[in-house]
Amino acid sequence: MSKPTSDPVEINLRDTPLALEECVTCGQVFLWTRRPGGRWLGVDGDAWFLVEVLPDRLRIVGDANGQDLGARFRRLFRLDEDLDALRNTILERGPELAPYLGRRPGLRMARPTCPVEATFSFLCTSNNHLARIGGMVRWLQGLGPVIGQFEGEPVRRFPGVDRIADLSEEALREAGFGYRAKTIPLAARAIQERGGEAWLHDLRRASYEEAHACLLDLPGVGPKLADCIALFALHHTEAVPVDTHLWHAAVQVYFPDLRGVAATPQRSRVVGDHLRARFGNLAGWVQHFLFVDTLRERGRGGR
DNA sequence: TAGGGACCTGCC
DNA sequence: GCAGGTCCCT
Secondary structure (H helix, E strand, O other): OOOOOOOOEEEEOOOOOOOHHHHHHOOOOOOEEEEOOOEEEEEEOOEEEEEEEOOOEEEEEEEOOOOOHHHHHHHHOOOOOOHHHHHHHHHHHOHHHHHHHHOOOOOOOOOOOOHHHHHHHHHOOOOOOHHHHHHHHHHHHOOOOEEEEEOOEEEEOOOOHHHHHOOOHHHHHHOOOOOHHHHHHHHHHHHHHHOOHHHHHHHHHOOHHHHHHHHHOOOOOOHHHHHHHHHHHOOOOOOOOOOHHHHHHHHHHHOHHHOOOOOOHHHHHHHHHHHHHHHHHHHHHHHHHHHHHHHHHHOOOOO
C-alpha cells in the first residue's frame, strides 16, 4: 500500500536505448497500460512503475517494495546489458539480420522478476491474439494483492500459484478464457505438486534443455509455450519460441526452400536448433528481433 | 512422424 | 470464414 517513492528516477535514453512502448506492447510482458500524458503504468512482480516517456529520457516513479526502484526497472528491461554490443555480436554472426535489427532500434527483451506472473501470462497466449490476451492477464491480475495506489486506484501484483490453483474452470469460462479455463488451474495444480513457485525458480538454474522438458509436462504447455516460458519467465536466452510469425521470418531468411510450407513440430524444432547453432545463447534475442519485426510488418498477431 | 479435427474468441 | 497452439486420435 504505497504512494510513489519520493524522488523520480531518470534513465538517459542516449546512454541506454530503450523503446519502451514497443517493449511493453509486443507480447513479452502484459501488465503495462497506457496512461494520459505519454505515460505507462506497469507492474513487475512486487514492484510497480509509472514511466513518463520524454524525448531523451524516461522519468520513473513507483514503488519497488523496499528495493531500489531504478535498479528494478533496469533489471526488468536488461538496461545493464550493452544493447549496441549485443546487436553488433548478432550482426557479426548473422549479417543477414541487419534489416530486422535496423527496423527495431531500442528493442529489448524483458526479464520479468516473477516466474509465476510470466508463466501464467503465457498460458493465456496459446492460440490467441494480443488484444484478448491483455484482458485475460489483467483479469488474473485483479485476483492479486494490492501493492500500491495510483490516482485513487489500487495497483495489484499478479496472484500466486495457490490463488490460481483455487480457480474453477467455470469461473474462468465466465471471464472469457475459453478452453484455457481448463488448463490454467490444472497447470497451477501441477506446479503446486512439483513444489510451487520455488520449482519455477529452480528451473532458472537448470539447463535450458531440462527446463524445457519439465515445462512440456505441464497441462496446456506445448513446445512453443515451453520456449516462451523458458525465455521470459526463466531467462533461458537460448530458447526460441517458434510461432507462426517466427516461422515466416525464419523461412524468409534461412530456409527459402520452405517458403509457403506449413510449420510442423519437427520443422519448428529445426528452426530453433538452427538459431542456437548459429547464435548460441543469443538465439532468444535473435528470435525476439525477428518476431517483433514480423509482428509489426504483418499486422496484428498473437504471441 | 505426419495429418487430421476440436477447442474459443475476435478479427477479416 | 479464418488465424492461432495444444491435445488427442488415426
